Amino acid sequence: MPCCSCHEIDFGIDVGVDNNHLIASKDPTHPANMICELCRLFYTNGWCTGTGGGVSIRDANKAYIAPSGVHKERMVPSDMFVMDLESKEYLRKPAKYKASACTPLFLDIYNIRDSGACIHTHSQNAVMVTLLFDKYFEISSIEQIKALPKVTEAGNLWYSDKLTIPILENTEREEDLSESLQQCIKSHPNTTAILVRRHGIFVWGENIWKAKVYNEALDYLMELAIKMKQFGIPTVKQE
Ligand SMILES: CSC[C@@H](O)[C@@H](O)C(=O)COP(=O)(O)O
Numbered sequence: 635m636p637c638c639s640c641h642e643i644d645f646g647i648d649v650g651v652d653n654n655h656l657i658a659s660k661d662p663t664h665p666a667n668m669i670c671e672l673c674r675l676f677y678t679n680g681w682c683t684g685t686g687g688g689v690s691i692r693d694a695n696k697a698y699i700a701p702s703g704v705h706k707e708r709m710v711p712s713d714m715f716v717m718d719l720e721s722k723e724y725l726r727k728p729a730k731y732k733a734s735a736c737t738p739l740f741l742d743i744y745n746i747r748d749s750g751a752c753i754h755t756h757s758q759n760a761v762m763v764t765l766l767f768d769k770y771f772e773i774s775s776i777e778q779i780k781a782l783p784k785v786t787e788a789g790n791l792w793y794s795d796k797l798t799i800p801i802l803e804n805t806e807r808e809e810d811l812s813e814s815l816q817q818c819i820k821s822h823p824n825t826t827a828i829l830v831r832r833h834g835i836f837v838w839g840e841n842i843w844k845a846k847v848y849n850e851a852l853d854y855l856m857e858l859a860i861k862m863k864q865f866g867i868p869t870v871k872q873e
């Protein structure tokens with residue numbers, strides 16, 4: 635119930651929604667704390683530079699999402715948006731921020747793959763790979779490939795498996811990627827990531843810890859692939 639009639643009158647000012655109980659926790663693994671910690675780490679990796687990138691973590695039917703256009707490495711838990719994934723209503727909405735432009739894309743991933751967490755980075759390795767490969771990033775016979783899941787069946791890929799990550803064309807506004815992202819996720823059931831040309835990468839997983847591993851493994855493999863290309867070494871091992 636609104637505390638008074640002012641909440642019902644549209645002053646044209648976003649009064650926001652606090653619900654601070656959703657983000658106040660001393661548990662370092664609480665979604666609001668994890669998003670801040672990971673964005674600090676990703677910033678040091680050069681993956682979330684100049685407000686780029688973002689992280690969302692799902693807790694049951696609630697999605698925690700970083701705000702838009704902020705120093706991702708300086709966020710605090712009270713900056714977080716929290717959305718009810720069934721009603722698509724915000725349970726928490728900081729008045730001073732806009733929701734991340736990644737929001738519709740994270741929601742697509744949650745809806746289609748029932749994931750536990752999504753990571754979006756502007757890694758230069760991801761961008762370079764989209765300039766070196768056409769429709770798919772492909773690499774095989776590298777030990778790190780074993781960190782990636784098979785997705786459509788239990789277990790991870792094998793050393794000699796070929797890892798294939800689809801590449802989408804970028805759009806002027808991040809939210810406009812939604813339709814092509816949805817189609818790509820549905821038509822590539824075996825992938826746990828999608829690259830966006832000249833932009834970056836979206837990675838998801840069963841939970842934030844898996845998504846973090848997949849993202850780190852992919853960035854390692856993309857960096858390696860760039861070096862392999864520089865030395866004229868095929869990234870897919872020739873039998
Ligand atoms: C440097 S602007 C980057 C944005 O357009 C977008 O690509 C992005 O990754 C982050 O969007 P944001 O709305 O700040 O969460």
Ligand SMILES: [Zn+2]
Nearest residue numbers: 686687808834
């Ligand atoms: Zn982006």
